[in-house]
Amino acid sequence: MFRVRVTGTALTLAGVRCRRLLAPFVLLGAAAALGAEPSRGDLADLSLEELSNLEITSVSKHAERLADAPASVFVITAEDIRRSGATSLPEALRIAPNLEVARVNANSYSISARGFNNTAGNKLLVLIDGRAVYTPLFSGVFWDVQDVVLEDIERIEVISGPGATLWGANAVNGVINVITRAARDTQGGLAAAGSGNLESTGAFRYGGQTGDDGHYRVYGKGFRRDNTQLANGNDARDSWERGQVGFRSDWGTSVDGFTLQGDAYQGAEDRTTRTDPNPGKTHVSGGNLLGRWNGDLAGGDHLRVQAYFDNTERDIPGAFAERLNTYDVELLYSLKPIENNAITWGGGHRVAYDYVTNGTVSFLPPNLKLHWTNLFAQDEIALKDNWRLTLGSKFENNYYTGTEFLPSARLAWKPEPQQLVWGAVSRAVRAPSRIDRDFFLPAQAGPPPTPSLNGGPDFVSEVVKVFEVGYRAQPSPRASYSVSLFHNIYDKLRSVEPSGGGNVIANKIYGTGDGVEAWGSYQATRTWRLSAGALALRQRLHLRPDSADTVFGVAAEGNDPKLQCTLRSSLDLSDAEFDVSIRHVSALPNPGVPAYTAVDARYAWRLRRDLEVSVVGQNLFDPGHPEFGADPARSEIARGAYVKLRWTF
Numbered sequence: 001m002f003r004v005r006v007t008g009t010a011l012t013l014a015g016v017r018c019r020r021l022l023a024p025f026v027l028l029g030a031a032a033a034l035g036a037e038p039s040r041g042d043l044a045d046l047s048l049e050e051l052s053n054l055e056i057t058s059v060s061k062h063a064e065r066l067a068d069a070p071a072s073v074f075v076i077t078a079e080d081i082r083r084s085g086a087t088s089l090p091e092a093l094r095i096a097p098n099l100e101v102a103r104v105n106a107n108s109y110s111i112s113a114r115g116f117n118n119t120a121g122n123k124l125l126v127l128i129d130g131r132a133v134y135t136p137l138f139s140g141v142f143w144d145v146q147d148v149v150l151e152d153i154e155r156i157e158v159i160s161g162p163g164a165t166l167w168g169a170n171a172v173n174g175v176i177n178v179i180t181r182a183a184r185d186t187q188g189g190l191a192a193a194g195s196g197n198l199e200s201t202g203a204f205r206y207g208g209q210t211g212d213d214g215h216y217r218v219y220g221k222g223f224r225r226d227n228t229q230l231a232n233g234n235d236a237r238d239s240w241e242r243g244q245v246g247f248r249s250d251w252g253t254s255v256d257g258f259t260l261q262g263d264a265y266q267g268a269e270d271r272t273t274r275t276d277p278n279p280g281k282t283h284v285s286g287g288n289l290l291g292r293w294n295g296d297l298a299g300g301d302h303l304r305v306q307a308y309f310d311n312t313e314r315d316i317p318g319a320f321a322e323r324l325n326t327y328d329v330e331l332l333y334s335l336k337p338i339e340n341n342a343i344t345w346g347g348g349h350r351v352a353y354d355y356v357t358n359g360t361v362s363f364l365p366p367n368l369k370l371h372w373t374n375l376f377a378q379d380e381i382a383l384k385d386n387w388r389l390t391l392g393s394k395f396e397n398n399y400y401t402g403t404e405f406l407p408s409a410r411l412a413w414k415p416e417p418q419q420l421v422w423g424a425v426s427r428a429v430r431a432p433s434r435i436d437r438d439f440f441l442p443a444q445a446g447p448p449p450t451p452s453l454n455g456g457p458d459f460v461s462e463v464v465k466v467f468e469v470g471y472r473a474q475p476s477p478r479a480s481y482s483v484s485l486f487h488n489i490y491d492k493l494r495s496v497e498p499s500g501g502g503n504v505i506a507n508k509i510y511g512t513g514d515g516v517e518a519w520g521s522y523q524a525t526r527t528w529r530l531s532a533g534a535l536a537l538r539q540r541l542h543l544r545p546d547s548a549d550t551v552f553g554v555a556a557e558g559n560d561p562k563l564q565c566t567l568r569s570s571l572d573l574s575d576a577e578f579d580v581s582i583r584h585v586s587a588l589p590n591p592g593v594p595a596y597t598a599v600d601a602r603y604a605w606r607l608r609r610d611l612e613v614s615v616v617g618q619n620l621f622d623p624g625h626p627e628f629g630a631d632p633a634r635s636e637i638a639r640g641a642y643v644k645l646r647w648t649f
Contacts, residue, residue, distance in 0.1 A: 046077065048480045048521055058157040058177040061166050061344055062334055070390065070412035070422035072470055072484035072517055074098050076156040083570055083579045085602040085616035087201050090143050092150060097519045097533020097566050098160035102628040105635040106228045107240035107269040109143040110628050113160040113174030115513050115539050116558035123172035123430055125163060129180055129261065131290050131308050136352055136370050139170050139433035145265060145284050145312065147244055149203050149219050151190055154181045160517060161486060162466050164406040164428035165392040168374055172428045172464055183207055183215035183250040189649040196642025199225040216249040228635035236635045242267030256296045262289040286312035304332040321357040326350065345377040362440040373397045386414040400432040401461050418474040430462040436505050443502065452502035459505055465489045481520030488513040493557055495549045509554055511541035527572040534565040555590040562586050576605040591630035612646040
């Protein structure tokens, strides 16, 4: 292993407005205009027009063009990920301008859409190849155990806004769907390794063929990320290392064939500061196995059946340990009974066996069998003059509150082939989790003393009603953009109420969330592309008059910036690539985190057709900044650099 030390004078950018971030790209434009023609094709695998024609599946659960999807959806392509220099899935998600991604420390992230961002975020549904990566402990995602070989990702579809009608409870503010390449598209070998001053990574994958229509791939990958530092210069003791192996096999095609895939992982994370009298490591492990059959039936109907098993284990010494076994099966049927109607219906059942070993925090009962059952239907109706109406509803039954009703209606109009106007009205819920009903934290003697905290036996589902409008257009082959506005009305959000000398979890917060999301791309020259995006958010949350929550209040629901914006430049040179990204995030209110601006850059060149070397710099003009958490215990995200070698054979 070798290490790279990054030095230099810090450039203070935190107070810069988003519009001022455009200035550095003027110089890049001059370079693009004066530079030599590249020796290998166009800038990216996909032109802007081809990107508009890209087929996605997350909005309607069937293939449709991105340009026709009536939702606020951003697609992260494989080319985007490669040119970003990202080393992990959470870092790759920074590309999406409609997501809030904050790195808490070396091993923890806080990720959300349209607000409510915290380390136990519970209003975002995440899928990897159709498998929901969900924990019933807090209705969210453990980001430290979600991983894939980044080179094997085909695309990541990011929907901001509710997806409950198709995807169920907890798809409240967004859906992230990570879709990996079919095995036939990953034939041969790949080896990638990188190392720098903050982390080291390595991955190997090999794909082959079985029979006339069967293909497979196997892979292994691992990484280590070093400790972050606190503002006082001490190590945060949060280093992270993990290894993962897996496979995928496909027979037939994606619309008429069978897929079998699985993964297994194991890792460890430091979790304490040096002053903690009980230092230790969090140990994580797990594995999953998924099978999916797609079949074209007579008359143009289509049937998909999917089932998976997922095991996760987490041991936090002294706090608690959990073993979760999840079994899930779902059926999806698509048909076109008459010319102007396309109906999609289906259902599913999930069972989770959750086993907890209690420590300083407890879940009572410690062992619990949870279940979810759903039935949904959606009808897309083609109207006159390029209007399209989509009506859908899902009934989902959960262990805690019974059956929830999740309807939606979407209307889309195409005044021109390259324009789309759409609007939607939806209802979504966040069903109770174990932390809402079964959690128990005993009183602490202090100092300062803290009362007990108990799950609320009467806690019910959080509810949101969402109103959205959007416009997407490609005014020329060189430019495209999307703008969405939303108004969310929240009710029965989680609060903490005093009760009998302690605190109990209840539903006494309500409010609204309003915002605008916008992004676009411009092909300045054949070899230079600019992309920009922004998210402006305003939340107004309130305690109900009968609430006595003075401990956490509305601040516990999340900590969100009012504004974040990104700019990316991708430039092709002769046998080389130069990529720059700038992201600005305004200050977080409570706990207060200063605004910051981060500049990342990547320079890559091909030594041979099958061999690429890249140098990546992260947070180049800032020695370190916090992105989330309360001072003084929060981590500083430091300047970093690494070198990566990628070989295909």
